[in-house]
Amino acid sequence: MTTIVLLTLTGLALAAMYFLLAAGLALIFGLMDVLNFAHGAFFTWGAYSAWWTIGRFTAAGSQEGSTGGFLLGVLVAPVVGALLAVLVEVVLLRPLYKRPIYQVLVTLGAGLMLTQMTSVIWRPDARFFPQPGWLADTSTVLGARVPNNRFLLIAAALVVLGGMLLFLKRTRYGLVVRAGAENREMVRALGIDVDRAFTLVFALGGALAGLGGAFGAAYFGSVEPTFGSVNLIFAFIVVVIGGLGSVTGSALAAVIIGLAQQFGNYYTTWAGDFVVVLLLAAVLLLRPGGLLGDRT
Amino acid sequence: MSTPAVDPLLRLAGVHAYIGESHILQGVDFAVAPNRVTVLLGRNGAGKTTTLRTILGLVPAASGTITFDGVEIGTEKPHHVVRRGVGYVPEDRDVFAGLTVAQNLRLAQRPGASRERWALAHALFPDLERRADQRAGSLSGGQQQMVAIARALVNDNRLLLVDEPSKGLAPVVVAQVTEALAAIKGTTTILLVEQNLAMAQALADDAVVLDDGRVVYTGPMAELAADEALQTRYLGAGGHATAHV
Numbered sequence: 062m063t064t065i066v067l068l069t070l071t072g073l074a075l076a077a078m079y080f081l082l083a084a085g086l087a088l089i090f091g092l093m094d095v096l097n098f099a100h101g102a103f104f105t106w107g108a109y110s111a112w113w114t115i116g117r118f119t120a121a122g123s124q125e126g127s128t129g130g131f132l133l134g135v136l137v138a139p140v141v142g143a144l145l146a147v148l149v150e151v152v153l154l155r156p157l158y159k160r161p162i163y164q165v166l167v168t169l170g171a172g173l174m175l176t177q178m179t180s181v182i183w184r185p186d187a188r189f190f191p192q193p194g195w196l197a198d199t200s201t202v203l204g205a206r207v208p209n210n211r212f213l214l215i216a217a218a219l220v221v222l223g224g225m226l227l228f229l230k231r232t233r234y235g236l237v238v239r240a241g242a243e244n245r246e247m248v249r250a251l252g253i254d255v256d257r258a259f260t261l262v263f264a265l266g267g268a269l270a271g272l273g274g275a276f277g278a279a280y281f282g283s284v285e286p287t288f289g290s291v292n293l294i295f296a297f298i299v300v301v302i303g304g305l306g307s308v309t310g311s312a313l314a315a316v317i318i319g320l321a322q323q324f325g326n327y328y329t330t331w332a333g334d335f336v337v338v339l340l341l342a343a344v345l346l347l348r349p350g351g352l353l354g355d356r357t
Numbered sequence: 358m359s360t361p362a363v364d365p366l367l368r369l370a371g372v373h374a375y376i377g378e379s380h381i382l383q384g385v386d387f388a389v390a391p392n393r394v395t396v397l398l399g400r401n402g403a404g405k406t407t408t409l410r411t412i413l414g415l416v417p418a419a420s421g422t423i424t425f426d427g428v429e430i431g432t433e434k435p436h437h438v439v440r441r442g443v444g445y446v447p448e449d450r451d452v453f454a455g456l457t458v459a460q461n462l463r464l465a466q467r468p469g470a471s472r473e474r475w476a477l478a479h480a481l482f483p484d485l486e487r488r489a490d491q492r493a494g495s496l497s498g499g500q501q502q503m504v505a506i507a508r509a510l511v512n513d514n515r516l517l518l519v520d521e522p523s524k525g526l527a528p529v530v531v532a533q534v535t536e537a538l539a540a541i542k543g544t545t546t547i548l549l550v551e552q553n554l555a556m557a558q559a560l561a562d563d564a565v566v567l568d569d570g571r572v573v574y575t576g577p578m579a580e581l582a583a584d585e586a587l588q589t590r591y592l593g594a595g596g597h598a599t600a601h602v
Contacts, residue, residue: 236464240453247451250413251465252439297404 066205068323074211076319077218078280081273081298082289083148083311084225084304085266091242091306092262094161098168099149100270102175102294105136106145107271108278108288109179112190114138116259119191126191135275142271143264145175150263155256172290180286187285190278197282210279217276218312225308238262242306295322298337302344304354313352366391366516366546367412372421372431374411381407383570384421389516389563394538394547396557396578398592399567402427405550406448408567409518413445414438425516435458440467444509448520448550450501454494458485458504461493465508480508481537499530507538516546523553535559554580558582567589 082104089097113132118130149171196213199206229235235245237258241248249255270289277292278284299318303310318337326333344351365388370411374382389395397405410416412423412591416433423431426449430438436521439445453461462485466475479486482503488496493504502522509517523531535556538547557578564581566574574581574591581587587601 233464234457236460239455240464243453243455246415246453247447247453248464249435250415250439250447250451252432252436252444252467252512253464254436 063204064327066203068206068327069320070202070205070207070211070215072320072323073153073316074214074280074319075323076315076317077214078273078277079292079295079319080218080312080315081161081221081269081276081301082292083299083315084221084308085269086296087300087303087306087311088225088238089266089306090300092238092245093158093241093259095154095164095168097149097263097266098165098293099145099172099175099209100168100266100296101289101291102172103142103145103267103270103289104274104277104292105179105286105289106192107142107177107274107286108284109183109274110141110271111135111275112140112278112284114181114186115191124189124191125197128193128195131193131196131279131300135272138275139268140271141289143268146263146267146270147260150260151269154263155259173292176290178196185285185286187283190281190283192279192282196279212278214280217272218315221272222308222312229308234258234261295337298341300351302341302351304351307351307353310351310353363391365389366426367548368424369408369412370421370422370424371412372408372423373419374407374416375419376407376416381416381570382411382418385567385570385572387565387572387575389546389548391515391546392543393562394542394549394560395562395563395565397400397550397565397567398557398581400593404570405567405568406520407570408549409445409520409548412518413443442513442515442519443532444512446505446509446517446519446522448524450498450505452493452496452501452504452508454492456493457490458493458496459489461504462507462511466511470512472601474513475511475543478510481508481540482512482533499526499533502526502530502534503537504536510537510541514545516548517541518548520550521552522549523551523556531556554582 081101086097089095114134114137115126115130118127119212145174149168152162153167153171157167192210196210197208199208200212237248237253240326241258245255274289277288295318299311299314302317303314317340321336321340322333325336369385369387370383372382373380385404385408399405407416410589411418414433418431421431422429425441425443430441438554444506453464456464484500485503485507488500493501496504506522509522522534522538526534531553538560549557549560561578564574564576564578566573568591
């Protein structure tokens with residue numbers, strides 16, 4: 062029972078991290094039809110910027126970060142993610158909106174370049190991510206000792222999910238995003254500056270990826286340059302299984318993938334990723350539009 | 358145009374436009390007088406819809422000028438043109454199926470639009486109030502057309518570009534749509550593309566006929582409607598009053 066509880070909560074925390082990364086991808090694809098391969102780099106930069114910020118508030122040689130430094134890092138990470146996203150959208154993508162293949166190439170290139178930059182600036186090897194003591198500590202749930210950062214990650218994802226649903230359903234920009242996903246030209250014909258909406262959505266996606274990077278670094282306890290690209294693969298799988306463009310679908314798919322990976326890896330030591338690929342294949346065959354998507 | 362002594366609200370001069378490699382508008386010239394209804398007629402493929410989309414900026418004008426209220430708008434982006442007070446009702450309605458009726462209208466309403474316009478749209482189409490929380494995708498074709506027109510009415514637009522509002526609708530709905538457009542006639546300028554001659558006659562003051570991307574007739578609608586020879590020459594209608602022109 063203890064193991065089940067631990068695996069479930071850890072799987073949900075992993076799901077929360079995937080969701081933070083996938084939500085932005087889903088949003089960007091939903092409105093803009095852009096498969097953003099640079100998204101993993103926003104995640105990596107979020108992780109590194111949080112790590113760097115925390116490092117400013119951590120005593121030399123100490124393994125424990127301060128609460129203030131961590132909170133500041135969690136604030137800085139989405140800002141860095143959003144700024145990079147805006148840069149990529151405005152400078153690289155905007156001239157290519159009518160050329161989808163070029164978009165894939167340019168985001169792939171930007172992702173590789175941004176990832177490589179982290180190697181150059183902070184060395185290619187993994188760096189320890191100092192956390193406040195209370196975050197690295199464990200809490201006991203039904204006999205299972207679960208690291209507190211798992212709970213924080215789950216809580217952050219729930220807040221983000223709730224915020225995104227409110228944004229999409231209650232705000233004018235949310236309506237623009239939903240309408241733009243259906244018929245971009247008609248949104249233009251209503252007098253709405255779709256380019257500005259694109260930039261906003263990209264910034265929001267980048268911010269979520271950056272936030273995911275900060276919490277993901279706490280989850281894994283370290284940061285490294287390939288951090289984003291490795292997790293981006295699973296985030297894409299989450300987006301496809303959830304339904305392209307569906308934020309709720311991404312949340313549901315992230316839970317399925319996170320739990321499947323945790324349980325698969327624990328009970329077979331090798332099958333976690335294999336189960337994920339099997340799930341992806343099953344969804345593509347049986348429900349090509351994804352669990353909650355209406356697009357094939 | 359025979360009617361206006363006043364300055365036109367909209368003027369197209371030598372407008373050329375392409376869709377892909379196809380040269381659709383080949384030097385279109387006409388003017389639309391303020392607070393009147395001008396109908397744009399022509400055979401299928403004559404360039405009527407492209408004319409509306411070019412005015413709005415959805416199709417770029419390759420050359421020529423488009424002047425709205427004395428300002429050149431031919432090079433402006435669609436959202437700038439719309440914010441000058443131009444509303445658009447597209448040919449296929451293009452309501453946002455996943456949004457409710459109320460959300461479709463809220464999205465369309467620009468900041469600063471008057472409450473009176475919102476009230477007017479709902480007064481003309483009372484059904485929309487009752488269906489405010491219904492998804493637009495689940496509405497009938499006629500109800501979707503009402504949403505499409507209401508989206509243009511909720512703003513203080515000075516010019517409405519209305520593309521085939523009767524297309525595919527039952528006669529009773531066509532009558533309701535005609536009534537709604539007639540209600541705003543005189544206070545809003547309308548450039549209407551319409552194949553239904555009865556509707557065009559009921560609404561239009563002036564007519565412009567396009568053929569192969571060029572204007573071949575401008576004049577009073579009454580003159581065109583009364584002259585079967587003109588209709589046959591420009592529209593191929595054969596003088597049948599109820600035929601689609």
